[in-house]
Amino acid sequence: MPVIVDPDSTTARRLLGALPPGCQSVDTTERLLPWLAQHPEEYVVVLGPNISFGDGVTVCESLRVSRPATSVVFVRPALDTALLARAMQAGAREVVAMDDLHLVAGAVSRAHTFSQALRGPEASKHNGHVISVFSPKGGVGKTTVAVNLALALTDNGSRQVCLVDFDLAFGDVAITLQLFPSHTIEHAIGSEEDLDPPMLNSLLTRYQDALKVLAAPSHPDVRERITPLLISKVLRTLRTMYDYVVVDTAPAFDEQTLTALDETDECIIVATLDVPTLKNVKVALDTLEMLNIGHGHRYLLLNRADDAVGIGADKVEAILGMSVASQISTSIDIAAATNAGTPIIAASPHHPSSSAFRNLSTLLVGEPAGVADLGRTPSADSSDNDRFAKLFRIKR
Ligand SMILES: Nc1ncnc2c1ncn2[C@@H]1O[C@H](COP(=O)(O)OP(=O)(O)O)[C@@H](O)[C@H]1O
Ligand SMILES: [Mg+2]
Incomplete structure (x- = not known):
């Protein structure tokens, strides 16, 4: 790059x-x-x-x-x-x-x-895109977004996607997809220097022909042994093998997460409508800005966006100084799909949240480089139409 x-x-x-x-x-x-x-x-x-x-x-x-x-x-x-x-x-x-x-x-x-x-x-041959889903808070929907987005990105099998679980201590991508991986990233520890596509391939678990998963270790203490170098080697190698690499992350700015974000092309920041989360997301955005990570390539996703809790999307935009790129409503169907081990986009393709995940995927795939500066400060009087036009401008 x-x-x-x-x-x-x-x-x-x-x-x-x-x-x-x-x-x-x-x-x-x-x-x-x-x-x-x-x-x-x-x-x-x-x-x-x-x-x-x-x-x-x-x-x-x-x-x-x-x-x-x-x-x-x-x-x-x-x-x-x-x-x-x-x-x-x-x-x-x-x-x-x-x-x-x-x-x-x-x-x-x-x-x-x-x-x-x-x-x-x-x-x-391949110069795949790395898309990370991040939030400084747990429980806000990162894994839900990562899993559904990865499936949306496969576009029914026309694109090859790898979903990587870099919530290294408490990753739950595998369980969300009802997978029982025989190998995880743990098996690559110590192989920083000789990691290559065949080796990495042997560590992946198949979900569909077009979606493979690199699972997180099964024990939290393994996280300590996964070096930032391994994180970056894994992502750089996967780029050469897949069209899209979707990364689920831990709710922390630890060195592994920072390395993953540094290797990221597009970063989805997940927020919900509660003040502690918004405060932490604001701090996280400031930190990313300070570290010069993802400027112009950040997308704000508002999960549980319809919760009537006294804060709306407009207020979130004003607080965070960036536009909301995608909104997902609270739905019992999403939680039920997680519990059943079939993501909502696979269980109910016509569900409004499934459409929202597909729209997000279109936005990520179609947005020409450099135009996606969604990190601007919205003007106080910007109308809804104006905002809509800016948020959903895709392929030109
Ligand atoms: N929009 C939503 N509506 C209802 N339940 C949701 C929604 N988003 C996430 N959930 C549920 O909330 C729980 C936490 O979500 P998860 O994606 O695991 O969060 P994180 O990865 O940020 O910790 C899961 O059980 C998930 O099914
Ligand atoms: Mg998670």
Whole structure:
């Protein structure tokens, strides 16, 4: 995924919002080299407008020799013919002005095409999306959302999906799906260095042809032995094997969860209509912002959205400063489906919540990169129609 280099966090965020999900940023060219050493597959470096031209040229000259498959896109405050010529001589792939983010996105997309052509057809086989479902609170519906969303994403078998249970101490994906896994992520402990698709495949449990599950360990104490490196290796490997990887998470900002969120392309934050949950979700959003995780790629899901408890979706949006992307009502059918071991989307495909999960899946699949900036502050007087249009804009 593209890496942006810029010391100014506001500029880095603007660029992150315009580029494909999963982009990362570093603040200096000195930090870039160690970052690249850890990401041998990186296909493009975007040098932000606050990087000095001289430093940028040095990066281009060095990468041209050491990593010819990694393109450099120069973003400048304004275009200047002399600088353009110098940047091209140094090996930059494109030079674009900061005031047109569509041109930046276009340059990155061309760099991607170039790198795929260079690496051959194998490289383009799979570049699956990682979608995490997170909330700092337990019991709000994360597992329910993760399971139903994963099934919706299979689109009746046309897409390959893997559901990963990273609630490592108290994961309940397997029981929710009435699965009895013979292997779990526990069996990958210690295999950080040699984890590959065949090995990972042997740890998965089949739910349907199009949906596989990587179950959580059966004992809570195993969690301690699952390293952040293993978490990131698992997700990076699964990306190469599946169209979508859906991650259920623990209600905590522990190092495993943070690593999973760091590897995430799209993050669904689950909230309910109670003040303690909203307070914690607000803190979690601030933390994600501080850590530069998922900016522009967060979706707020309001579960039990029709509970008459004195707070409505509008208030939630005002409190959290972001729009609600999806709402699921409280329904005894959802709880009954969980208890019966058949998720609602499979048990009752026409149930309103099943439709809501399918709509969420469409939103995630169809939203073009960079447009999904659902993290904006809603204006106080925004009408319902306006909000509806913004929330549900899909494929353009
Ligand atoms: N919208 C809903 N209506 C009714 N029950 C729900 C709803 N969402 C979740 N539940 C139930 O609440 C319980 C907790 O949900 P779960 O998804 O396990 O939460 P979490 O993973 O956040 O701990 C489950 O029994 C689930 O069936
Ligand atoms: Mg759960």
